[in-house]
Amino acid sequence: MQWELNTDKPVYLQLVEQIQAGIISGIYKPGDKLPSVRDLAIKATVSPNTMQRAMTELERDGLVYANRTSGRFITSDEELIGKLRKQYITQVIQEFLDKMDLLGVNLEETISYINMISDNNKK
Amino acid sequence: MSVILECRSLTKKYGSTTALSDLNLSLERGRIVGLLGPNGSGKTTLIKLINGLLVPSSGTIKINGFEPGVESKKIVSYLPEKTYLPDWMKVSDAINFFKDFFADFDEKKAYEMLDHLHLDSSKRLKALSKGTKEKVQLILVMSRKADLYCLDEPIGGVDPAARDYILNTIITNYNENACVIISTHLIADIENVLDEVIFIKEGYLQLHASVDEIREKEGKSIDSLFREVFRC
Amino acid sequence: MLRKLLKHELYATGKYLLPIYGITLILSLVNRLVINVDIFNGALNFIPVFMMIAYVISIIASLFVTFIFMIVRFYKNLMSDEGYLMFTLPVKPTQLVNSKLITSIIWTIVSVITICLSLLLLIATPERLNDFKNALDEIFYVFKASFGKTYALVIIEFILMIISSLFQSILLIYVSIAVGHLFNGHRVLGSFVAYFVISTAVQILITLLLLIVASISGSNIETMEAIPHMVFPFSIIVSLLLSTAYYSATSYIFSRKLNLE
Numbered sequence: 229m230q231w232e233l234n235t236d237k238p239v240y241l242q243l244v245e246q247i248q249a250g251i252i253s254g255i256y257k258p259g260d261k262l263p264s265v266r267d268l269a270i271k272a273t274v275s276p277n278t279m280q281r282a283m284t285e286l287e288r289d290g291l292v293y294a295n296r297t298s299g300r301f302i303t304s305d306e307e308l309i310g311k312l313r314k315q316y317i318t319q320v321i322q323e324f325l326d327k328m329d330l331l332g333v334n335l336e337e338t339i340s341y342i343n344m345i346s347d348n349n350k351k
Numbered sequence: 352m353s354v355i356l357e358c359r360s361l362t363k364k365y366g367s368t369t370a371l372s373d374l375n376l377s378l379e380r381g382r383i384v385g386l387l388g389p390n391g392s393g394k395t396t397l398i399k400l401i402n403g404l405l406v407p408s409s410g411t412i413k414i415n416g417f418e419p420g421v422e423s424k425k426i427v428s429y430l431p432e433k434t435y436l437p438d439w440m441k442v443s444d445a446i447n448f449f450k451d452f453f454a455d456f457d458e459k460k461a462y463e464m465l466d467h468l469h470l471d472s473s474k475r476l477k478a479l480s481k482g483t484k485e486k487v488q489l490i491l492v493m494s495r496k497a498d499l500y501c502l503d504e505p506i507g508g509v510d511p512a513a514r515d516y517i518l519n520t521i522i523t524n525y526n527e528n529a530c531v532i533i534s535t536h537l538i539a540d541i542e543n544v545l546d547e548v549i550f551i552k553e554g555y556l557q558l559h560a561s562v563d564e565i566r567e568k569e570g571k572s573i574d575s576l577f578r579e580v581f582r583c
Numbered sequence: 584m585l586r587k588l589l590k591h592e593l594y595a596t597g598k599y600l601l602p603i604y605g606i607t608l609i610l611s612l613v614n615r616l617v618i619n620v621d622i623f624n625g626a627l628n629f630i631p632v633f634m635m636i637a638y639v640i641s642i643i644a645s646l647f648v649t650f651i652f653m654i655v656r657f658y659k660n661l662m663s664d665e666g667y668l669m670f671t672l673p674v675k676p677t678q679l680v681n682s683k684l685i686t687s688i689i690w691t692i693v694s695v696i697t698i699c700l701s702l703l704l705l706i707a708t709p710e711r712l713n714d715f716k717n718a719l720d721e722i723f724y725v726f727k728a729s730f731g732k733t734y735a736l737v738i739i740e741f742i743l744m745i746i747s748s749l750f751q752s753i754l755l756i757y758v759s760i761a762v763g764h765l766f767n768g769h770r771v772l773g774s775f776v777a778y779f780v781i782s783t784a785v786q787i788l789i790t791l792l793l794l795i796v797a798s799i800s801g802s803n804i805e806t807m808e809a810i811p812h813m814v815f816p817f818s819i820i821v822s823l824l825l826s827t828a829y830y831s832a833t834s835y836i837f838s839r840k841l842n843l844e
Contacts, residue, residue, distance in 0.1 A: 233543050236566065236570055236571050236572055236575075237566060238562075238563040238566040238567050239543050239562065239563065239566070240563060266522070266523070266525070269522050269525075270519050270522050270523055272543075273515065273518050273519070273522070273543060273544060274522075274543045274544060275383045275522070275525075275543070275544050275545060275546045276522060276525050277381070277382070277383070277546045278543075278546065278562075278563070281563075365842075399843075402671050403670070403671070404667070404670055404671065404841060404843055405841065405842065406838075406839050406840070406841070420675075421673045421674065421675060422673075424671055424672065424673040424674075425673040427671070429667075429671050431664075431667040433664040433667050434664060435664050435665055435666075435667040435668040436665075436668065437595070437659075437660070437665055439595070439598065448591060451587045451590070451591065452584070452587060452672045452673065452674075453672075453673070
């Protein structure tokens, strides 16, 4: 998994988002074991403390659970993942629509553009 | 969390110039701390004071409760800007030297890291490039299980690959019992690795805060904040 | 920790000095052979001359290089970038000075022994050794005759004087380097200046002291044998006092005034 961190949001939040994205897109499958905090921190080049904080957030949301002896795992709760997926998609599209709105493009025009571009992509 | 470094009204003057003014600072174990400031702001002076290479003009500095001296030097691992290993040494000589003087030096770990770089320990330091020499020093310093690591400009003037190697080495060797101080003026390169930052400007402490706190409150990166604070 | 410092100090310096001593000894053996087998006639005549020159150079090098090397080592290891390592070791600054001092004394003694040994290798034959022994006996005899029962004391005083002045001259160099490092920028130059200022000041002080002593004691030195018993202890005491002063000043600078570039 590729980590891309920008600079204006707290790093741990970005880590949470990217792991969420990984779960939604299936890079991390339900029940998968996660690498250790240190290894994840090395991959993402962040402080292990920050990665730890991201894990704590994910645990709080129930997306990740820790097993005292064998490490951390992605949740097997498909319903929860489904909910997260819905939430995530809604958020991305909402952001997109807000941008279009800022550009003065109304919903209908936006949809027609979406149709046009997806037709072009099919060809 | 226990305090590893405590500075009280720390001041260092060279003749009539003041390099560090009335610095009060307390650092805890388990944190990776960026010591940030432009060149000549007092970063190196602070690091030298911690390592007993300078004596304060006034104020105190304590490392795990000890004033800089034999006891503090046992638990502080210092990477200066200089290449301080004698040229005539083989890499293995340098390892033996560290093994003899530092009880917390992990020889096995040092050789593992050297192997990882495909570095032959029978080579003389004279035969190594400047960049490789710096990596050897970093390996020696990080192979100690110290309580406080002081890395003075470890990423100054290195290429991106070397920078990644250095940052990886620091994270790999992180342990929650130790504090790592990294001094640099290249903030953008390392800000994700840091838990806390200290801004020093013209010998004065400007800011000491956690990175996430700054991003949350200010909504901007440490790098942008740095540019604001130190705008010329 | 002093033991470890000494071990590394001897290792770092022995790497360079032992080969020089070795070469001196080998050259003295070679020269002995060259002198004894007189086969170099005519054009080959340059060989013995060349070997002899090489030998003399190696003898001078043993003494001179030892001396210079000890100074350079002190400066480079403590005052240059290497100082960043040495002064962050968990040792006291005095232990650093001690290790350098002891190592310098050891190598000075080794270099003198090397030269004596090499002269023996060059010229020793049973008859010559016998001559040498006779000459020594004669010297002892003269000593006994001039100093009576205290001749052994004179010899001991003489040796102590040499050792104490050796300490003094090494420590004078150390303190000069330590003082020189306080000058920003021109540190090597500063060391030379410090050396000349300190040694001149000390010379003047001693001369004054001697004049005072002489004027107080007048000219009541009656016998020849009394002279060494006055001069040697005086010189030993002065050397020891100066050594202590230089040593304390060096340690003080290293622990309180250190400022590496």
